[in-house]
Amino acid sequence: MSTSSIHFQLSFLEPQAHYVEVSMFIEGFGQDHIDLKMPVWTPGSYLIREFSKNVEHVNAVSSSGDALFVEKTSKNTWRVNTFGQDFAFSYRVYSFEKSVRTNFVDATHAFISPAGTFFYIDGHLDHPSTVQVILPAQWSKISTGLEEEPAVENLFKSPNFDILFDSPLEIGNQETWTFDAAGIPHEFAMVGPANYNQELLTQDIQKIVAEETRIWGSNPNDRYVFITHNYQSAHGGLEHLNSTVLAASRNAYINRLGYNNFLSLVAHEYFHLWNVKRLRPRNLGPFNYEEENYTPLLWIFEGFTAYYDNLITRRCGFRDEQEYLTELVSEFNLVLNRPGHRVQSVGLSSFDTWIKQYRPDENSINVSISYYNKGAMLACMIDLKIISQSQGKHCLDDVLKAAYEQFYLIENRGIDEKEFQDLAERVTGVSLEEIFEAVYQTEDIDYNAYFNLVGYQFIDQNRDTQTASLGIKVSHTDGRTIIKAVDRDSAAWLDGLNVDDEIVAVNGNRLDIQGRELDQAMLYSQIGDEVTLLVAREGLMLEIPVRLKASDKVSYYIERNPNSTEEQRRLGDIWLSLNQ
Known part of the structure; x- marks a missing residue:
């Protein structure tokens, strides 16, 4: 034979x-x-x-x-x-x-x-x-x-x-070195010149690997490879079963923010060793390589990973409390400032990734959100709820470890959303119904109430101010001011400004190459005022009057709640590992 x-x-x-x-x-x-x-x-x-x-x-x-x-x-x-x-x-x-x-x-x-x-x-x-x-x-x-x-x-x-x-x-001729982390040999391959400290980078990655292995309980690899491509400007990664490919800016390693962002990227892709590569949605593996493999669960498998990447850098001591909170709140502001968050749920965002996530257009902000950002928001709410309701005895870590053990190590199969929720509630003794219902809704839950549980508050610093707004984003290219996005239901949306319109003049004043006349006009205008824009559209000059509306943009921040109890502050310290 x-x-x-x-x-x-x-x-x-x-x-x-x-x-x-x-x-x-x-x-x-x-x-x-x-x-x-x-x-x-x-x-x-x-x-x-x-x-x-x-x-x-x-x-x-x-x-x-x-x-x-x-x-x-x-x-x-x-x-x-x-x-x-x-x-x-x-x-x-x-x-x-x-x-x-x-x-x-x-x-x-x-x-x-x-x-x-x-x-x-x-x-x-x-x-x-x-x-x-x-x-x-x-x-x-x-x-x-x-x-x-x-x-x-x-x-x-x-x-x-x-x-x-x-x-x-x-x-090729990449620079390579090896090191052990969590008892596993790792190889690091640096492709292209970059300004980095090999010894420091190795030490910090060892901390990340150790923390993530602690969360999940065991490391599934006999060997792991990091491949990093260094460019003039880049940031991103893709997870694999026992390796990852990272894209970085070659000079990002030399400043604190850029370096910490790279460490978050490392933490994100390494976290996927467990979360998606092994603990996975039912529909993601075995793969069909000829067509889409749909799942509504990317909010868990990418969103939770996006929550943990920065949290792990906090636990490892790379970021202090305020630096971490600044990174966390950016997830909220990104989602809540997209008109699309009122249109697309995070569950649908996961399902529609095949047609929307990687193919953005000028209207994407109005019809879609990212399951990375919104998933991270919901992961945070789940974590806070578990920590507070269990008096600090449990956190989201315990859910992930139990799910990994049950569905991968024991049963070796993909999961659906309901059984993940059931396991989370069984392991922690905490009801998570409101958060899991929010996965398929576009209405926001009360995020501040969850932060209050652990002694923090979630506040919009724009809440007491109203400013006039056109509701557009512009770029200044070759001396021209071009509309790149129009927010749903904004003044520009209602009165007919279009993406790719070139704004030539405002209220009879021609714009300079930086569009400063437009900025000045907005600075001195009130809600309800009418401004007249002269635009060039497909080579034709149009004069469009626009009645200004109030801006609906938010600017949230997270800080300690001065009215929190001693117990809430204790729980907040547990959440952010502030006693380590």
């Missing part, structure tokens, strides 16, 4: 032209034809990206050297007529998109995002495979979470395609 095998070979004949060459060697399947498919999305980034658009020069040759007929049967499927023969399937992938989720190849290095690089055989996602990298002479290192096969140089193996697609490769 023959044994089937799948082997990939990566080479870089023209890296300066942004190509990776891929050969896929398929043996032992014995089928008359084989359908080869490329994923249309990558786990952790919920958007149909159509990776196959970058594939070219497809060719198939049998083991005896005969050319095989290849037919493209769908946007991401190539059928090879094999007549039962073993064969090699080769192709090139254009790779020139700078992000944590897409391929990028140039003369200096290659970042390989597996979902956009490797084909799988239809019906055989569970098949093991191997990947060999043929290093160009000018490159010397490979960083990846894949297990290395020591018998062959630069050969890696994967037990199935879910793991292969979740294991990016960084290939």
